[in-house]
Amino acid sequence: xxxxxxxxxxxxxxxxxxxxxxxxxxxxxxxxxxxxxxxxxxxxxxxxxxxxxxxxxxxxxxxxxxxxxxxxxxxxxxxxxxxxxxxxxxxxxxxxxxxxxxxxxxxxxxxxxxxxxxxxxxxxxxxxxxxxxxxxxxxxxxxxxxxxxxxxxxxxxxxxxxxxxxxxxxxxxxxxxxxxxxxxxxxxxxxxxxxxxxxxxxxxxxxxxxxxxxxxxxxxxxxxxxxxxxxxxxxxxxxxxxxxxxxxxxxxxxxxxxxxxxxxxxxxxxxxxxxxxxxxxxxxxxxxxxxxxxxxxxxxxxxxxxxxxxxxxxxxxxxxxxxxxxxxxxxxxxxxxxxxxxxxxxxxxxxxxxxxxxxxxxxxxxxxxxxxxxxxxxxxxxxxxxxxxxxxxxxxxxxxxxxxxxxxxxxxxxxxxxxxxxxxxxxxxxxxxxxxxxxxxxxxxxxxxxxxxxxxxxxxxxxxxxxxxxxxxxxxxxxxxxxxxxxxxxx
Amino acid sequence: xxxxxxxxxxxxxxxxxxxxxxxxxxxxxxxxxxxxxxxxxxxxxxxxxxxxxxxxxxxxxxxxxxxxxxxxxxxxxxxxxxxxxxxxxxxxxxxxxxxxxxxxxxxxxxxxxxxxxxxxxxxxxxxxxxxxxxxxxxxxxxxxxxxxxxxxxxxxxxxxxxxxxxxxxxxxxxxxxxxxxxxxxxxxxxxxxxxxxxxxxxxxxxxxxxxxxxxxxxxxxxxxxxxxxxxxxxxxxxxxxxxxxxxxxxxxxxxxxxxxxxxxxxxxxxxxxxxxxxxxxxxxxxxxxxxxxxxxxxxxxxx
Numbered sequence: 001x002x003x004x005x006x007x008x009x010x011x012x013x014x015x016x017x018x019x020x021x022x023x024x025x026x027x028x029x030x031x032x033x034x035x036x037x038x039x040x041x042x043x044x045x046x047x048x049x050x051x052x053x054x055x056x057x058x059x060x061x062x063x064x065x066x067x068x069x070x071x072x073x074x075x076x077x078x079x080x081x082x083x084x085x086x087x088x089x090x091x092x093x094x095x096x097x098x099x100x101x102x103x104x105x106x107x108x109x110x111x112x113x114x115x116x117x118x119x120x121x122x123x124x125x126x127x128x129x130x131x132x133x134x135x136x137x138x139x140x141x142x143x144x145x146x147x148x149x150x151x152x153x154x155x156x157x158x159x160x161x162x163x164x165x166x167x168x169x170x171x172x173x174x175x176x177x178x179x180x181x182x183x184x185x186x187x188x189x190x191x192x193x194x195x196x197x198x199x200x201x202x203x204x205x206x207x208x209x210x211x212x213x214x215x216x217x218x219x220x221x222x223x224x225x226x227x228x229x230x231x232x233x234x235x236x237x238x239x240x241x242x243x244x245x246x247x248x249x250x251x252x253x254x255x256x257x258x259x260x261x262x263x264x265x266x267x268x269x270x271x272x273x274x275x276x277x278x279x280x281x282x283x284x285x286x287x288x289x290x291x292x293x294x295x296x297x298x299x300x301x302x303x304x305x306x307x308x309x310x311x312x313x314x315x316x317x318x319x320x321x322x323x324x325x326x327x328x329x330x331x332x333x334x335x336x337x338x339x340x341x342x343x344x345x346x347x348x349x350x351x352x353x354x355x356x357x358x359x360x361x362x363x364x365x366x367x368x369x370x371x372x373x374x375x376x377x378x379x380x381x382x383x384x385x386x387x388x389x390x391x392x393x394x395x396x397x398x399x400x401x402x403x404x405x406x407x408x409x410x411x412x413x414x415x416x417x418x419x420x421x422x423x424x425x426x427x428x429x430x431x432x433x434x435x436x437x438x439x440x441x442x443x444x445x446x447x448x449x450x451x452x453x454x455x456x457x458x459x460x461x462x463x464x465x466x467x468x469x470x471x472x473x474x475x476x477x478x479x480x481x482x483x484x485x486x487x488x489x490x491x
Numbered sequence: 492x493x494x495x496x497x498x499x500x501x502x503x504x505x506x507x508x509x510x511x512x513x514x515x516x517x518x519x520x521x522x523x524x525x526x527x528x529x530x531x532x533x534x535x536x537x538x539x540x541x542x543x544x545x546x547x548x549x550x551x552x553x554x555x556x557x558x559x560x561x562x563x564x565x566x567x568x569x570x571x572x573x574x575x576x577x578x579x580x581x582x583x584x585x586x587x588x589x590x591x592x593x594x595x596x597x598x599x600x601x602x603x604x605x606x607x608x609x610x611x612x613x614x615x616x617x618x619x620x621x622x623x624x625x626x627x628x629x630x631x632x633x634x635x636x637x638x639x640x641x642x643x644x645x646x647x648x649x650x651x652x653x654x655x656x657x658x659x660x661x662x663x664x665x666x667x668x669x670x671x672x673x674x675x676x677x678x679x680x681x682x683x684x685x686x687x688x689x690x691x692x693x694x695x696x697x698x699x700x701x702x703x704x705x706x707x708x709x710x711x712x713x714x715x716x717x718x719x720x721x722x723x724x725x726x727x728x729x730x731x732x733x734x735x736x737x738x739x740x741x742x743x744x745x746x747x748x749x750x751x752x753x754x755x756x757x758x759x760x761x762x763x764x765x766x767x768x769x770x771x772x773x774x775x776x777x778x779x780x781x782x783x784x785x786x787x788x789x790x791x792x793x794x
Contacts, residue, residue: 295552
């Protein structure tokens, strides 16, 4: 039997075709044979009945086909008259062509009207496997009790946040965004609201207003979702000073200057309930932020952004530190439970990022270097599990420097250095989590990631962590996959 | 002190005193069309240049500030810019160019789109459900978009409406003459078979009657893989099975050159938009250069 080889078919398809040619007649033959013997007697009259039915069907279908062919002819004639450029705009002289009738853009035509306004929905799957030298549950940075959203992935395999993003325009003036991750922490599964905001689209004079819960726009990394990070975790300054990222409920205003150079000024007033704020001080208007951003291009291959931001909060009973293990029995030796701060917190952040890509052809090759410096003063009192309330007024600082290089599509390599330092908080805090170590906490991280497309990523990361009580070697493997609508990333 | 305040105010207000219409184009071809129609009355800028893959650029500060002051935004659309334009729009705080308003023009809406996907499934690669967005490689499309652009410009800037209509007319006459020239010169290209790096050339192929027989990418958006290139070598190893291997300036030359070397099929780099090659300095020379390179492919494999 000749094998018809199509130019576009690979060997697999040809083989399948061969198989089908033998298999299908074979199956049919087998079915017929299996039903043949018992029916021989009745077949004669039944065959006649079937024959006449078949003849009827055939006549019916032939009539229908003739009708369809006629309609097709008419439709083709009509199409030929309407569009002179016919199908696929073939070569033609100018005298003969008439311009295309513009066609409206084919928006996603959905079944019934109710689904037509469905929002854009995307889900991001994350998971990881980590190996630590020391138990990650015991991790703490002396002098910097960790709070907010900071928690290290468990040892071994674990599921990360499943991030659900839903967004759409509300009407002609407002647009809305929801990020609601499904989070599994200490065996408990819950759905959190990371961002749920509505933003204006049509305010004049370069203004915009955002209300609801949002990531604060201080710092460079604060408003970047976890799946967009260049490393599996955030720098130490973010963990120590912002609880990984500061998001709170309130109002944000941004103004974009009408200048050639980029200048954005913004301010936020928020409830002040999330780390590093806490307790919704000042009757629920507990914290405010200010930020200024500028940036530009240098030629076609370089672009940069720099910013300054400031956060101030009135804190009431903010819990941090203490680890996550409940049956930790070192509490007799140190004040190792959670510590509670009340007072004022001031945070200043300077950020800088420089991106290079030959001719700006980002996907092919690029290099990013960024650094942020943070300075914090906390002025109030810490209540410790055993020592009670102690006055605390201390300056702390920290910074990180990070570089990521993509030498060819899909592969990226990164290195990062973290450092923290703290002023001496006072003798009262000796042997407490507020007492910094002799050596400044620091950490070295390197990573390599592979992205098959912009929707999938696998990452290998190694960290030498000298910020905890003991040095720690940490190795992790991480995956990030996204389906559905995927929002555009910021600079 | 007073002088400083005055100077700062002047600095901030100066851009507002400019009476030209600001046109922000996502791609250089639309900026070029806007220049043809608007002449001295418009100030155009392009978010991307011809040496960048317009799917993937950074939504960087310089673009945000340009977009902030735009009166008209012209982009190819069909989700070509979906990776960065929404972020620019969100940060740009410019109600005049909100999608759906007069100041927002999606060029691909005005032409017949090819490759409209029946299903949007990413296992098929980076498919554009609304059709192939690289509409600028067919000069008839450019004229259709120019017409739409001139109408919008007249609507937004009524004072100069007459000048825009004249600009469009002058462009239309020169353009249709040029198209006739190109079609005559390219008559011999009809039926030639093309291997393209990515499906960036479907409108060019439809216009000139070229047949795209394969792409170097296994599926759209995934860089050429060794396995897929091996398959192509098997299929096109016999000389004469294809006539060109074409790619845009921002697409890596490695795969094209590898296949060209082993099959004898000439690799040609074609500009995908104005500025893509040294010769393609404006809209007219852009198509001149494409046809010249297809007619004499030798010497244009690398630049």
